[in-house]
Structure formats: structure tokens, C-alpha cells
Amino acid sequence: MSTILLDVEALQVAYGDIQVVWSADLQVREGTTTALIGSNGAGKSTLLRALSGLLHPIGGHxxxxxxxxTGASPQNFVEQGIAHVPEGRRLFTGLSVHDNLMLGAYRRKDGKQAIRADIEKMYALFPRLAERRNQDATTMSGGEQQMCAIARGLMASPRLLLIDELSLGLAPAVVDQLVLTLQQVRAAGTSLLVVEQDVGIALEMADHVYIMDQGRTVRHGPAETIAADPSILSAYIGT
Structure with a gap:
């Protein structure tokens, strides 16, 4: 069994006086894809923000x-190998695709040659971005913007990539292509933690699945075990 890369224990997260995550326990192992599913408002995105240093936990580790x-800065999280692809892509308006990708590498210290080589890897991984490298990234289609956001995250050379709502607002064919591309990313050595509202997609791409409800991780298991449980399918897919 692969070693534990990320270990989250009894995590609690709040926005000021409003607590959103009450007790989250989660592990991501090296070389795997882990999915986090749950209803809207369960605390999934808040948890990811804490796992990239954007929010400081009020409890847990x-x-x-x-x-x-725990409580480290976003820069510390990036330096330790965690990159975050936020919900809604959050690309920089007025900057080209190429410049957005370069900003993903801003904390790297391995030199310009290595960064240029990784830029070309991103263009090979996402050929559409190569065609639009000089275009304002925010003027592309939603699918292309998601490709750019993922590529920008990968430019940090992370060991773990957090992706919040991979499929949101995208056509099924685009999502299928992104899933295939992320399988290549994982095969190349980057582990993935994916928050995904579409449970079918989450079960398709993940090795292990955690379920979050009302700010707590309430269940987890191998994707095939979760997929075979009719009570979960009824609660989250409606079958």
C-alpha cells in the first residue's frame, strides 16, 4: 500500500463566528485520486480552502x-507540494494563457529552464492551450479555462493537486477529456484530491471516496465499495 501523503485529522474550520467544518478526517495516499463528495453546503470547498492555507483551522491538524x-500560510502549502485549482477557475483577467501558467510557477526555485520545459509539457497535455497561448485566458470557453486553471496548478510542480468542482458548468465531452488528462497527471506522479458535485464522475475517477455531510466526513471507502452501496446512490445520485 502506498504511503500517506496528506493526513487530515478532526479538522474544524470557520468563517469568523460561523463554523462550517466541524470534524473532517481524510487521507490521500501517494499516486492515488481521492474524491470528496456531498451535498451543497456540506463544507467541501471550505475544507479545500483550509488544505491550501487560505483559511486557518480552529481545531484539528x-x-x-x-x-x-495547520495554520501555515498559502506559500508554505505550495512549498510543501500542495496546489489548489479553485472553484470557478479564478484566472487572471487581462493576462494571456502563457502568463497565467507562468504565475503558477512563482514559488519555484529550480530555474527558468525547468519552468520552460514544464510550460511545454502543459501545452502537450492541453494542446488547446498551446493554440491560445497569447489569448486573454478569461476570454476562452469554460472548458478551456478549466484546462488553464489545472495547468496553472500543475506549474507549481505539486505532489498533490486539489481540484474544486472539476465538471461545474462544462459539457460532458469536455469533462470526459479532462478526466482522461487527469489520469495521465496521476500516472506521472501527482496525487489528486477532487471535490466533485457529480457523484458519477467522482466514482469514475477516484480510487477512494470520502462523503461529507453537515461539516463532517461521515463515511469513506474504495470507490467501488461506495458505488455499490444503494443507500449512497439514493442519497447522492437519486437512484
């Missing part, structure tokens, strides 16, 4: 390869 990152 976040460990990356055994190192405690």
Missing part, C-alpha cells in the same frame, strides 16, 4: 508527509 501545516 493538517499534515503533509508527516509535517504539520
Amino acid at each position: 493538517i499534515r503533509m508527509s508527516g509535517r504539520d501545516l
